[in-house]
Every structure is written in structure tokens, then in C-alpha cells.
Amino acid sequence: MLIVNGTVHTMDSPIIENGYVAVTGSKIAKVGPMKECPSSWEGEIIDAQGGHICPGFIDAHCHLGMFGDAIGFESDDGNEETDPCTPQLRAIDAINPLDRCFSEARAAGVTTVLTGPGSANPIAGQFAAVKTDGRWVDAMVVQAPVSMKLALGENPKQVYHHRDETPITRMATAAIIRENLRKAVEYGEKLNKAAQDEDTDPPDYDAKLEALLPVVRGELPIHIHAHRADDIATGVRIAKEFDLKCVIVHGTEGHLIPELLAREGIPVITGPALGDRSKPELANMTLENPAVLHRAGVPFAICTDHPEVPIQYLPLCAALAVKGGLDEETALAAITVNAAKIARLDGTLGSLTPGKEADITITSRHPLELLGEVRAVLIGGQRV
Secondary structure, eight states: OEEEEEEEOOSSSOOEEEEEEEEETTEEEEEEEGGGSOSOOSSOEEEOTTOEEEEOEEEEEEOTTTBOTTTOGGGBOSOOTTOSBOTTOBGGGTOOTTSHHHHHHHHTTEEEEEEOOOSSSSEEEEEEEEESOOSSHHHHEEEEEEEEEEEOSHHHHHHHHHTTOSOOSHHHHHHHHHHHHHHHHHHHHHHHHHHHOTTSOOOOOOHHHHHHHHHHTTSSOEEEEEOSHHHHHHHHHHHHHHTOOEEEEEOTTGGGSHHHHHHHTOOEEEOOOSSOOOSGGGTTOOTTHHHHHHHHTOOEEEOOTTTTSOGGGHHHHHHHHHHTTOOHHHHHHTTTHHHHHHTTOTTTSSSOOTTSBOOEEEESSOTTOTTOOEEEEEETTEEO
8 A cells, every 4th residue: 555645744754744654564664754655555545635643552551342322331341340450360361342433543544552351440451552453452453562551539439438458448449459569579579489480389370460470570561540649648658668660640630740750750641621610620621731841851742541531532632732732743643653652662653653553544634633534544554
């Protein structure tokens, strides 16, 4: 496939004002100005007609397929509100790829999402990175697990307060996380000792601790739901105690502590900002959050938190960040290459780089312009 006559946003090199993208199989083969475009091409040719060619959009945090669209409890599978520690839960066992919001994602140019459990539990379970095209989730997986979801602040407090169970305070939420991380460390030590000494019996199998082993070994990052600045600090504190790879999700009050986040080198997946201040910990929500973080040097992405904001409005969420002071290309990077970097998927996704997967979105105007249209979407080199 050859895509011609468009402004090419490669995301890892300068914009090509009038360029082309050549696709061979499922990979990007060549990118360049039209004057270097192949003169003969045997495959399909798509004329961008002066529009824009960019990587497929990536939502770095959502719950797509976990909460069914307009169905209710029968397909609400994102929160197991019966146990505050559920690291063994796997997003791939709940994702419904036939939920119509997947087609709305594709129609909006969103080609990859990180989706998984909600924020009811302090340790909620395993997120997965999946493509938005397919009928069989196993064939859509980019990486599973891609992160372990943790949650601080109001949500666990509210859920377990209603049940009159622990945790009902921020202290207890943090304590549950610490307790289970420490158990996982000890579990791993016992496994290692048993492997080295045939006279030592291994510990009994524990699904929760098995799921936490790659976390405490530094192999699987934690994505921590945190809005308030003090909750963000708690998340960073715990991550440092156990030497974990950490990403803050939402970070609503990140703009109040940007230099502290920059000092710690903690990425933030911001959003959603398209909505009201629906609970106390959102009191300081502002469209300026991404711009403030960017100026401080904090790596960040932008998310919808679907269904909190419908998945098709991911480009609009990025556009709102422009309204809040961010430049257009940085905002576009927050839903493409920088989202891929934070998800540790930038080796194959996020930019129009030869050798990477051909996930491509073609728009009639700049990708973040509200009145523009999506003209075509490719996932793995196939027009969807």
C-alpha cells in the first residue's frame, strides 16, 4: 500500500509537508517527500488529498471492552469489588472485542489501547495492550500483561467504606499495597532458595503472589491511579521503597507538583479532562495540566479513561490540552509516540518509522482539528 500527497507526521523526525508512506505487508517500508515517492507501485494507492498522515492513535489508559456500552451490570467486568487485592485478574479474560466502542475507536483513528481493571481495589489487576480491530482478543494482544494497575485515593475508600471493610482510609490503602508487595518479595526469595537447594521445599502456589512477582522483580511496571498530589506522593513513595517501575495515571494535581515529578522521573498519563469535577479529588482539574507538566520536563501521555470519556474523543482530549497551552505536535505526540514510550511499546508502535507496524491514521485536516474527518485507518497494514 502506498499513501501519497499528505502532510506526514512521523513523530520521530520533522514533519514532511508533502510526503508519502509506503507499506509492505504489515510494516512501514519507506517514508519521505513526494519528490522521492516510488514512480511505480503495484499495490493499492491511497491519495491523502492534501490531508494528514500520522501514526494510529494510542490511548495509554482506558477500560475499553471492560464496561459494556449501554448494557449495564451484565457486562460491567472492570471492578471486582469483593477483595481489595486482586493482582491475579487479567484484562484479557474480561475484554469484549465485539463491544461497539471498538468500532468507534477505529473510526476515530485509535488503533491501540491499554485497557484493564478499574480503580475499586488498591491492587486491581493486569492491564493489556490490544489493537482495536478483531473479534478474538487473543489475536488482538500487543502485550499482556503490559502493567499492573494500582489505585489510591477516593475510589478504594468509597468502595470499601460502603462494604464496611478495609480499606476506608488512605493509610489502609497504602498498607494493603505494601503488605502484598512484601509478601511477593518473600515468595520470590523462597522460590529462588528452593530452586538452588533441592532439600528446600518451594512455597505453596499463590496466584496473587505469582502475579506480583514480575512487579517486584522490576519486569512489569505499576500504573497507579492517583489524582491528588498527596496520593501521587504516596504512589511514588511506595514505588521507591520496592524499586518499582512506576507510572502515575490521571495525575490531576500534577500541575501543583511538576518539579517534584520531574525530579523523580515519573511519567504521567493525564486525563480525562473532558468532563466535570465529579468528586472532591478532582477539585483542581485544569486543561493546563499537560502543558505545565511538559514545561517542567515530565514525560506524559493523554488518555480518555473510556468510558469516562468515550474512546473516540481521544484526539479531542489532546486538542483540549492545546487549548490549555500545549503546542499541537506535543499534544499529538501524547497520543502517539509518547504514549507508546510510556507503555514501553515504542519499539513497534507510535511513529511512522520504517520497520514499525503500519498502524496509520489519515485525516482531512490536522489530526487534532475538531472539524476534520478520518479518511482511512490502517492496522497492521490492513485498511480497517
